[in-house]
Amino acid sequence: MHWLYLGIAVVFEITVAIVAGKAQGFTRPLWTIATLVSGGIATYFLSLALLTFQVGVGYALWTSIAGVGIVILGALLFGQRLGWRKLLGIAVVIAGVVGLQLSGAA
Numbered sequence: 001m002h003w004l005y006l007g008i009a010v011v012f013e014i015t016v017a018i019v020a021g022k023a024q025g026f027t028r029p030l031w032t033i034a035t036l037v038s039g040g041i042a043t044y045f046l047s048l049a050l051l052t053f054q055v056g057v058g059y060a061l062w063t064s065i066a067g068v069g070i071v072i073l074g075a076l077l078f079g080q081r082l083g084w085r086k087l088l089g090i091a092v093v094i095a096g097v098v099g100l101q102l103s104g105a106a
Contacts, residue, residue: 008045009046009062019034022034060097064096
């Protein structure tokens with residue numbers, strides 16, 4: 001169940017990144033509310049996942065998986081360029097996530 005909680009937390013963390021850009025420095029009220037609500041939901045589900053995961057491992061998984069998701073969605077939705085350096089960075093992050101999982105820390 002902790003992986004489901006972490007997955008939900010990641011989805012809402014990615015949502016935070018996307019809608020925070022639309023909030024334009026919190027000058028657009030609806031996007032600001034969406035940012036804050038998404039952040040609250042992400043944090044809530046992260047806290048549930050951390051009941052099982054070690055804090056350092058859970059937080060590292062949450063931020064790294066969300067970061068990769070944001071970069072990929074930036075390329076798919078906003079036409080941001082995915083050069084070889086970004087792809088290499090994504091590969092390194094994925095390797096790190098796999099390494100954390102293989103360490104048996106969850």
